[in-house]
Amino acid sequence: MRQKNLLKEYETSYRMSDTFRREVVNYIERCHLEDGGYFFARIPPSSGTDTCFAVKSLALLDVKPQNPKTVASFFLRQIKEGTLIGITGIFSAVEVINELGQITDELRSYAQKQIMTWQNRAGGFGALDDIYIEVPSELEETYRAVRILKVIDTMLDEEVINSFVFSLLNRDGGYGRNRHSTLASTFYATEIHKLLGVDTQKLDSTRAYLRRREKTWRIQFIEDLFWLVEGLANLGEKSNFPDRVTEFVLECQRQNGGFARAGIMGIPTLEYTFYALSILKELGFL
Template sequence: MQGNGRLSRLVKGLPLGSSWIGGVARYVLDRRNMDGGYAFCQGLESNVQDTYYGLAILDLLGVPPPNIEETVGWLRGFKEYDLYSSYYVAKALRICGEEPDVEGLRGFIGSLPIVHGEFRVEDVYVEAASELHPVYMVVELAGLAGVELDRERLIGWLLRFKNRDGGFGIHRYSNLNATYHAVASLDRLGFPVGSLRETLSFVRACERPSGGYTATPRSYGVYMEHVYYGVSLLELMGEDPGFPEETAEFIHGCRNSNGGFARSSLGISTFEDTFYAVSTLEKMGRL
């Protein structure tokens, strides 16, 4: 059961800046369900991934979530069954100012082979954004739960996926998705990612003067997730985007009339792509 216009009225009078920002807030608030969760499309049941992204978008915009106690209750009642649901529940609760079930998280993390450096590429989940996405999630969850990892072993294992072109990926195939998840994991593990100069060159090779980033240097299509990964990688390495104005134009070209952002100019709005868009604009100082 979806929310209603009363929620969108919550953004009126708030210092949201330009009108497109208010449109984004309304897009999210109008997709809050009565149970406290969120779904990117009106009429769908709440799901934990969209609830996290919806809360994260509102947090970036400085808009307080309505009836946050209902959202916290929905998150507390959600039965985590895998790495992804555990990750999104924990992250969403933190945005709400609540702590996740730390003891439960510790037990879950301790049961994962990748915590002990035993991760295998065939263990990658179908839903993964890249082959190294699960590792990134575990590293971040471990930080939230205060679980000590074998940092040196994990760092050494991750660096094995660094290819000759500086990018990361399995089977010697570098891509921006895996490169982001590898570098972000290394950064959280305390590795000086600014020293990865070949990786920086790989990211620059994926950067397009017309705006945005591609999955590989030889790819043509620019999509929202690659823009987010590219700008985020540069931020991790202490660098700035080479074409910020053009990249901002690409992002705004993916904004739909409902206020949300899509993966490309011809796509439908999703919470995930809207988060990528708003987060990237924030990183570039364009909120």
């Protein structure tokens, strides 16, 4: 764990050094498997979700995967086999192939047909009840579905979806079911509102909620910090504590170049590496 002079070690004129970038890129590419995808454990088969995190992380560093065609074929092959299923799986495929500039009519048609079957009675997408405990927010699948439909340029009822999201707005300005606001749900809500044309800079109560969460801190894991920083960004805001945020992120980096969930524990994964790079990018360090 790197604890000493972290900012001085990595910053060059307030930007991360070339050495830092190479370390992270090398970590990501070491997770690239023969089937075309990525998996942090480096054991085949690749993970669609990890492949998405890997490609999006490389994009934050202005780098393309070493073999973009094989990465795209990892997902396109699943479409032909009929094994690309679920909102998360299709989201990963669309995000990656869109990033690589290889969206096909076949993928558009497949994604639209599959995703529209997941719209629920409340106007969102995915499960309303009995949500798996590992899912961070009841709005995650709605965000992913909306993002997919926007990328493939599909018409959708924006008013109905926005109304569903606003139904989860609480008195404290945050979002979450059962009147319990969370950073994750607030982040996803602001993402959805942005995608659907809401003027998020007018969400004053949500801004106040995020500023309170920033001031009290209570940040244990890098995903919490990601939701906070990116949630503020969705409202046109920057963190008031960039040095503190950056130090937390850099303490999560491991010797192999990847990032873990926290500074004092955990192994590096492609997911946490994506969160780390997204935060640094938002702060202007990449």
